[in-house]
Amino acid sequence: MADSDSGVALEPAPRPSRATTVTPPPVPVRRRRGGRNGSHVLAHVVLLSGAVIMAFPFVWQVIMSLSTNAEVQSVTPHVWPHRLQWGNYHQVFEQLPFLHQLRTSVVITVIRTAAQLLLCTLAGYAFARMRFRGRGALLGIVLSILMVPAQVYLLSQYQIVKGLGLLDSLGGLVLPGLFSAFGTYLMRTAFLALPQELEEAARLDGANPFQIFWRVMLPLVRPTMSVLAITSVLWSWNELLWPLVVTTYSDHMPLSAGLATLISDRTINYPVVMAASLLAMAPVLVLFILLQRRVIDGLASSGLK
Template identity: 80%
Template sequence: MTDALRTESLRTATEVITTRRRDPADGRPSAARAARARARRTGARGEHAVAHLVLGLGALIMAFPFVWQLIMSLSTNAQVQSVTPVFWPGELQWGNYVAVFERLPFFQQFGTSVLITAIRTVAQLVLCTMAGYAFARLRFRGRGVLLAIVLSILMVPSQVYLLSQYQIVQGLGLLNSIGGLVLPGLFSAFGTFLMRTAFLSMPQELEEAARLDGANTWQIFWRVMLPLAAPTMSVLAITTVLWSWNELLWPLVVTSYSADMPLSAGLATLLSDRTTDYPVAMAASVLAMAPVLIAFIVLQRRVIDGLASSGLK
């Protein structure tokens, strides 16, 4: 009997609440809530419209140099040097891309760039990861001093020790060779600092649990810590690829022949202090940039995830 009364009371209360919500005479609170909901939706749509407008404008500004480069690569030299900008060349000059292969050993320089980038990326992933783990997790005498020396490299412009690096490479007989090109980029202070930060952020309990299970230092590094540092390693690989592919000064210093240069230095040989064929130079730049651009488009999600997880600005 009590359960029946309780059920009837609940049904009556529900009907009263429903009637009040639907009663036009008592509908002011519901109308006010609806008005507030409409206002929030309108405000949200307005904020989204402004955000999309700002983002679209920013994307246009960022993409314009690349689009302008494409337009110039398909124009004539007179159109490029015209005082009045020519936003569309009319007849597309596809011969500028053919001229690139006539003036440069493009495929040979492209292969050199790929080889240099691959060697440097693999070397930095191995050396910087191991050095970062050592500075973050291992305790040894002089660790603080060595870390300070490594980090001090970040405060010195690379041009300061350019002459010393050249003398070392010259003394080793590595001028005009792949070894001379890749040697200074096998290790980086930035990569070491980045990996050290990643290993410091990992819980100490993981390492202690692995030691209790009988794992040695190498097993802890290889099987426990390294998989967790994969996002940061992807960031290191991306930055190393971009830096190595675009490096210009060092290849110009240690190479004297066009056939031994990577693409970044080979493009510089197309520029002259007397006459420069700008459309051909722009076409060569597009071809040199295409592999990195395609790789970014294919690996875009991994690139963004890696940068977000590492906190790199």
């Protein structure tokens, strides 16, 4: 290309080159500091120490149940018995009608748990979702039971059971535990947490109040119902004071009261007592192992500890 004035040939301007991709320098990867690994080790040590502390009473109970009474009462503790005394478990069945008391405990626990699931769920739904005259006053009366120790109305319950002629009977053992204020409050809280739109949508679809309760609301509070069932089972299985009050004969006692009869004022055979306690604990322990995931999920969803 030539310039018209000077006649000098000019070179064409170079075309701009395409933009090249610039690769950034690699960022050095920071190595994990030893402090973080140390925190994990410390957490595992703390958890392991807590597990050992929690399991030690159970392990010590097993050791005591296989020892002699002299080894248990000796000043110097024995880490392991000199000879395993499996006969202590056989003495439990000789000194107690163990199988009969076990059956009584199972029947009481099943009836009470089923009754509380039914009655407390219905009462909790009524207090949470229904509007009726005197609801606040009635709810206050029910919740006031939680503020009073059970020993306060023990005499009144005994007089009622005696008037009904239910002393030394299964009905007298079961009757006071068919309903609980704690279960009512727990289920009421669960129903209050559900959105109001669910009930309104079911009502628009033509569902009656019972259908709303049974098909819509009840399936949503199953985790809370599992918590109520767990607490009812543990409370019914371990209850001691009421069975001792209303029963006299060992054949009518549950296991919790039967174990108390092994302790006398003069002599106490501690290995036999420990063996009987382990046998009484076994059904609930097996049930917890089988339903461990459901138990943990239910307690976690309800916020109880």
